[in-house]
Amino acid sequence: MxxxxxxxxxxxxxxxxxxxxxxxxxxxxxxVAESExxVAESExxVAESExxxxxSEAPFTGSExxVAESEAPAEEASPLETAKEFEGxxxxxxxxxxxxxxxxxxxxxxxGEGEDGNLYYDGFTVYTYRDVDGTEVVNYVE
Numbered sequence: 148m149x150x151x152x153x154x155x156x157x158x159x160x161x162x163x164x165x166x167x168x169x170x171x172x173x174x175x176x177x178x179v180a181e182s183e184x185x186v187a188e189s190e191x192x193v194a195e196s197e198x199x200x201x202x203s204e205a206p207f208t209g210s211e212x213x214v215a216e217s218e219a220p221a222e223e224a225s226p227l228e229t230a231k232e233f234e235g236x237x238x239x240x241x242x243x244x245x246x247x248x249x250x251x252x253x254x255x256x257x258x259g260e261g262e263d264g265n266l267y268y269d270g271f272t273v274y275t276y277r278d279v280d281g282t283e284v285v286n287y288v289e
Contacts, residue, residue: 238283
């Protein structure tokens with residue numbers, strides 16, 4: 148019976164540690180991404196300078212004349228892509244950029260004295276840390 152009790156306590160401790168693991172605290176000064184995904188051509192920012200495009204840089208359109216990238220219609224970034232740009236920034240800035248979340252919940256943080264927040268948007272979740280002084284920082288977006 149003592150062995151079973153010890154195993155159950157060890158399992159409970161393991162689950163508690165796993166619940167607090169994952170992302171490092173935002174107090175380190177810079178956000179940490181789990182994986183680096185390659186950027187697709189359509190997601191590349193448009194260059195601000197008006198330099199001419201050589202034939203090797205122009206996309207192939209089937210015609211003999213090269214087409215400059217600046218002539219292509221610009222695609223707007225999705226709210227998820229926009230939210231990822233705000234990792235490490237204040238939550239107020241993110242809300243100003245993409246709007247209020249559909250719902251949210253908060254729980255005491257295992258990383259500090261503040262609270263961990265989950266803000267639910269359509270198709271993605273924003274994870275935040277709200278310090279005791281009221282400042283809330285975006286930790287991660289997925």
